Amino acid sequence: MSRVNPMRPQQTTSSGLKRMVLQANVKPEEAHAPKPIRSPAKPKTRVLVIAHSDRGALDDHARQALAAAAILADAETTVTVLVLGELHENLSSAGADEVMVLPELDFQQFQPDVELASLLAVIKSMQPMRIFMPDNLIGDGDLGRRLIAHSQLTTATQVVEIDTKHVASYQAGCSVLAVCNLPEIVLLAANAVDTDLPFSAKATHVDAVELNHASGEYQDLGLQTSSAAEIALEEADFIVSAGNGVQNLSTLETLALQLDAAIGASRVVVDDGKLPRDKQIGATGKTVSATSYLAIGISGAVQHLQGIKDCRHVIAINRDSSAPIIKRADLSVIGDAEDIMQALIGEIAKAKGANA
Numbered sequence: 001m002s003r004v005n006p007m008r009p010q011q012t013t014s015s016g017l018k019r020m021v022l023q024a025n026v027k028p029e030e031a032h033a034p035k036p037i038r039s040p041a042k043p044k045t046r047v048l049v050i051a052h053s054d055r056g057a058l059d060d061h062a063r064q065a066l067a068a069a070a071i072l073a074d075a076e077t078t079v080t081v082l083v084l085g086e087l088h089e090n091l092s093s094a095g096a097d098e099v100m101v102l103p104e105l106d107f108q109q110f111q112p113d114v115e116l117a118s119l120l121a122v123i124k125s126m127q128p129m130r131i132f133m134p135d136n137l138i139g140d141g142d143l144g145r146r147l148i149a150h151s152q153l154t155t156a157t158q159v160v161e162i163d164t165k166h167v168a169s170y171q172a173g174c175s176v177l178a179v180c181n182l183p184e185i186v187l188l189a190a191n192a193v194d195t196d197l198p199f200s201a202k203a204t205h206v207d208a209v210e211l212n213h214a215s216g217e218y219q220d221l222g223l224q225t226s227s228a229a230e231i232a233l234e235e236a237d238f239i240v241s242a243g244n245g246v247q248n249l250s251t252l253e254t255l256a257l258q259l260d261a262a263i264g265a266s267r268v269v270v271d272d273g274k275l276p277r278d279k280q281i282g283a284t285g286k287t288v289s290a291t292s293y294l295a296i297g298i299s300g301a302v303q304h305l306q307g308i309k310d311c312r313h314v315i316a317i318n319r320d321s322s323a324p325i326i327k328r329a330d331l332s333v334i335g336d337a338e339d340i341m342q343a344l345i346g347e348i349a350k351a352k353g354a355n356a
């Protein structure tokens with residue numbers, strides 16, 4: 001099937017940025033219908049998407065870079081994604097025609113020289129006409145800049161707007177939106193592209209290149225782990241958050257300790273003086289981006305949801321199945337907060353005992 005016309009209508013977001021509309025006029029009954037699979041008819045060119053995986057999956061930001069490449073690719077262009085780190089998911093719905101995985105290049109290991117050398121080898125063999133990367137802090141932004149420094153290619157970083165011919169980035173402390181021609185290396189800012197594609201692709205796996213260990217310029221001394229209580233909420237990977245429905249905060253603290261999770265709270269809990277102000281999550285509190293966010297006795301008011309918009313998995317414990325948090329949650333447990341927390345603490349203790 002031919003690719004979707006990238007000149008499709010655009011909408012303007014509240015912040016004034018243009019977004020291509022992918023799924024306009026989709027009827028509700030068609031929303032879950034299988035999507036057509038497109039594959040480039042006579043591939044002549046290739047675009048390369050490069051991103052680290054996180055525990056076997058690409059995060060939203062990486063999928064946005066992939067979606068940008070898939071939307072802009074024409075019928076003669078193959079979209080190849082190079083995944084650095086393990087991959088345990090299928091990327092066809094994310095728009096990948098081809099997938100190459102380099103599991104040894106996990107982002108938890110600091111080896112930028114090996115990554116760059118391997119990347120240059122892939123680029124040399126594939127000769128992509130354009131490269132897309134998420135401009136993030138887990139390694140892709142850094143690797144992208146190293147690639148830029150080693151190449152003569154045209155580039156743009158922190159791209160917030162993109163179409164077939166142009167990209168735009170904020171400059172001068174966000175006071176100016178600078179526009180330039182679509183460059184060869186695009187480092188995409190988060191949320192610049194919608195990942196809900198109206199097609200899927202074949203996601204054929206291709207053989208990986210040999211890693212290039214040549215330089216060894218850096219020595220990784222390993223990760224230093226610190227307890228969840230010591231790190232800032234914005235950096236926490238697992239957050240257990242208390243709402244007004246939590247009667248017994250000490251049970252929640254025990255649960256957080258068992259799970260090695262940081263503690264957050266809704267504004268009501270903070271206003272009541274049960275937890276300090278720096279634990280408040282939401283519009284007037286902190287914005288968090290945990291992989292797992294356990295919301296206990298939190299209704300999910302819009303101001304609270306604003307603070308957890310970047311969390312990957314939201315789990316809600318609430319006795320009201322119609323609470324707004326249930327809609328946001330990937331998993332909901334309906335019941336009394338205290339009972340469920342006690343049950344969880346018991347199960348975790350059992351599991352830890354069995355493992356020991």
Ligand SMILES: Cc1cc2nc3c(=O)[nH]c(=O)nc-3n(C[C@H](O)[C@H](O)[C@H](O)COP(=O)(O)OP(=O)(O)OC[C@H]3O[C@@H](n4cnc5c(N)ncnc54)[C@H](O)[C@@H]3O)c2cc1C
Nearest residue numbers: 243244245266267282283284285297299303304319320337
């Ligand atoms: C300008 C402005 C800024 C704001 N900023 C923020 C902000 O940054 N962060 C924020 O969180 N809020 C903010 N708020 C407040 C927000 O609107 C809500 O009032 C607040 O988030 C509600 O907190 P809650 O969900 O903990 O409490 P509630 O609204 O009281 O909800 C409690 C929830 O717990 C459930 N529950 C009750 N008992 C149990 C039980 N025994 N077991 C299981 N579930 C139970 C209930 O079903 C309910 O869903 C702001 C409001 C305004 C106007």
